[in-house]
Amino acid sequence: MLIKEQGTAASERGDGAPGVRRSSHAQSTRGVLALFGTLAAAAGHFTFTLMHEGEPCRSPWLTRGDWRMKTLHTWTVTLFGILSTVFLTTEASAQPPPSVKATHVVLVHGAWADGSSWSEVIQRLQAAGLQVTSVQNPLTSLADSVAATRRALAVQKGPTVLVAHSWGGTVISEVGTDPKVTALVYVAARAPDAGEDFVALSQKYPTTPVRAGVQEREGFTTISEDPFLKYFANGVSREKAKILYAVQQPAAASLFAEKTTAAAWHSKPSWYAVSKQDQTIAPDLQRFLAHRMNASTVELEAGHLSLVSHPQDIAKLILAAAGHRK
Numbered sequence: 001m002l003i004k005e006q007g008t009a010a011s012e013r014g015d016g017a018p019g020v021r022r023s024s025h026a027q028s029t030r031g032v033l034a035l036f037g038t039l040a041a042a043a044g045h046f047t048f049t050l051m052h053e054g055e056p057c058r059s060p061w062l063t064r065g066d067w068r069m070k071t072l073h074t075w076t077v078t079l080f081g082i083l084s085t086v087f088l089t090t091e092a093s094a095q096p097p098p099s100v101k102a103t104h105v106v107l108v109h110g111a112w113a114d115g116s117s118w119s120e121v122i123q124r125l126q127a128a129g130l131q132v133t134s135v136q137n138p139l140t141s142l143a144d145s146v147a148a149t150r151r152a153l154a155v156q157k158g159p160t161v162l163v164a165h166s167w168g169g170t171v172i173s174e175v176g177t178d179p180k181v182t183a184l185v186y187v188a189a190r191a192p193d194a195g196e197d198f199v200a201l202s203q204k205y206p207t208t209p210v211r212a213g214v215q216e217r218e219g220f221t222t223i224s225e226d227p228f229l230k231y232f233a234n235g236v237s238r239e240k241a242k243i244l245y246a247v248q249q250p251a252a253a254s255l256f257a258e259k260t261t262a263a264a265w266h267s268k269p270s271w272y273a274v275s276k277q278d279q280t281i282a283p284d285l286q287r288f289l290a291h292r293m294n295a296s297t298v299e300l301e302a303g304h305l306s307l308v309s310h311p312q313d314i315a316k317l318i319l320a321a322a323g324h325r326k
Contacts, residue, residue, distance in 0.1 A: 100182045101323035103158035107134040108149055110166025110189065111251035112223050112232065117165065117244060120311035121318070128319055131156070139251040142170060142258040149175045156180060161322045162264075164189045165307055166281065167255065170198070176264025183321040184268050187314055188275040188304050191289040194263045199256060205282040210304075220250035231279040235303035244308070265293040271321045272297045273306055273314060280304035296320070 105125055107118045115134035125132045135152045138144045149171050153160060159182045164172040169189030176184050192198045213227020223232055225245055233241035272290035276283050276299055290297045298317055302310045319325070 100159045102130070102161045102182045102321070104131045104156040104160040105133070105318060105322065106149065106152050106156065106160055106162050107132065108145075108162065108164040108168035108171050109135070109137055110164070110168040111139060111221070111255065112228070112248045113166070113244065114247050114249050116247060117305065118307055121307050121315050124311060124315035125318060128315075128324055130319075130322060130324075131158075137168065137171070137249070139167075139249050139255060141252060142174070142255065142260070145171050146174050150178075153178055153180060161185060161318060163187065163318055163321075166190065166304065167251070170258070170260060173263050173265060174260045176268050177262050181264070181268060182323075183271065184265055185271045185273075185318050185321050186265075186289070186293075186295070187273045187307055187317075188278055188281055188286060188302075189272075189289075190281070191265055191270075191272075191293055192260050192263065193292075194261055195259050196263075197257075197259070202282075202285060205285040205288075208279050208282055210280045216253050219253055221253050222248060222250050231304075233303065233305050233308075234279055235277060235309040236305050240308060244305070265295070269321070270295040271317050273317055274299045275302045275304055275306045276300060277302055278304045 107115070107121070109115055109117050115136045118134045122132050122134060133152050133156070135149050137148055145168075149162075153162070153175065160180050161183045162172040162176050162181050163185040164170075165187040166189055169186045169191045172184055172186075173190075173192055175181075190198060192201075208231070210223065210227055210231040213223045213231065214221050215224055223245075228245045228248070229238065229241045233244055236244070270293045272286070272293070272295040274283055274286045274290060274297060275281075278286065281304065287297075298313065300306050300310050300313055302313075307314050
């Protein structure tokens, strides 16, 4: 298992061209330095004026020159204290907030699956003391699936990690801006930018074999049995794969072209599990998405259903995102 830690600046735009995610901390620091310079200039002007236009000395113990210097020293120290306080206070507020340890996890499945696909991951997360909810996505539209996830998120009673597999990544990218969400985890998942044409993005990468098995009827898609077992569930035991085939949920054909209005990974810490043997979403596309969102990334020798074939690795990644690093 290859692990790549989350970076600090580099990212890529949706068109694949290199770009830079600017640090809000650096911008805040530059603003503080500008403020410090302005106040320092004002202090210099004030002390200069004081030296030349001071009031007459009224102290019986000081000469006029001593009084001026003592007054100048007092005001200089006072102003320096004010400037230091302003600088340090503003600098502290520019620091990123401490990471929050999550107590809840919401799992979002993708197309041609249901919430039971997370079963072995759920067991491990519960054993670690986390409260876990697995959403049953309707897969009828993006809006319907987003609403289902928002309902699940609304009943969580603490900081929550949102986790998605496959198409479910579209949902958490939209919902993850909720202030209750502390981190996002993508498992061989889509991670569209706001308004992005993900179909067009996918076409820049090799076509995966599973597509030949997708069949449509009355506006809904499923995967026929042989391609499901061979390509969608590659790396999963045949016994488990046949159960997953039996419970697969039809996905609306229109689902895959729908666009999000938000991309929570721009503002929330993100983790990504790349499936190196994936025959549903191209591994290089997954790597691009992980790099673009500046995610902490693991690469698994797994097919598309790594949450089934590698539940220990997926649970470990989720625990890391939740701040449980044992």
